[in-house]
Amino acid sequence: MQKPTPVTPDAPTLIRTPLLTQQWLDLAFVHWAVEPAVVAGLLPRGTVPDTHDGVTYVGLVAFRMHRVGWLRLPGVPYLGTFPETNVRLYSVDAHGRRGVVFRSMDASRLIPVVMGRLGFRLPYLWSRMTVRSAGDIVTYSSSRRWPGPRGAYSRIAVRAGERIEEPTELEHFLTARWGMHNAFFGSASYLPNDHPRWPLHRADLLTCEENLITAAGLPAPTDAPVSVLYSPGVPVLLGRPSRPAGIPTP
Secondary structure, three states: OOOOOOOOOOOOOOOOOOOEEEEEEEEEEEEEEEOHHHHHHHOOOOEEEOOEOOEEEEEEEEEEEEEEEEOOOOOOOOOOOEEEEEEEEEEEEOOOOEEEEEEEEEEOOHHHHHHHHHHHOOOEEEEEEEEEEEOOEEEEEEEEEEOOOOOOEEEEEEEEEEEOOOOOHHHHHHHOOOEEEEEEOOEEEEEEEEOOOOOOEEEEEEEEEEOHHHHOOOOOOOOOOOEEEEEEEEEEEEOOOEOOOOOEOO
């Protein structure tokens, strides 16, 4: 296994011919520390938990997906725009590529949910969702509809604070993730992404009522989150997935 690539605030590789374009807006990053052994069995074969100072993390990330588009075509205004809330883990593969693994991806548009499940084998779930802003407070809510478990829910509210001029190593580790690992015919594929450096803000967690984490097969958090961040968002390019050996898929 190769040594993990360094954590960098800027994408290490530019994506010149994107498979998808989109914007991620009004993001709340809420993270809890966990022992690597707790999550190791939930990652795709060929990956292990990525760690910072011997600890890995469970992330609850709520945001607005905006204008998803294919290639460099204009993004779709309705079907490509929706709230989303993810439960994610942190992974590294044998080639040293750091990424995230999504345990659940709740979204409010049925057609993108079905396309994500069938086309990319991602754990998309159809939910009733809202994102509301009032001054510096952003509230995210979700209630799962299909395929279940029905009633899995979240309600998160954060108050965005001052801009972080110099994020810590941990803040970079949790947000500067330049790819996604996903199960692909029994092994892990890797889908790279490219976007500008995150504009990050300190945030206060005002409300966090949820059972998405346990619905995703993880223990319920017992302590306060170790990191709460807010970002107004970034435009994103997604590249073509590659197989574990790094060979592009046909």
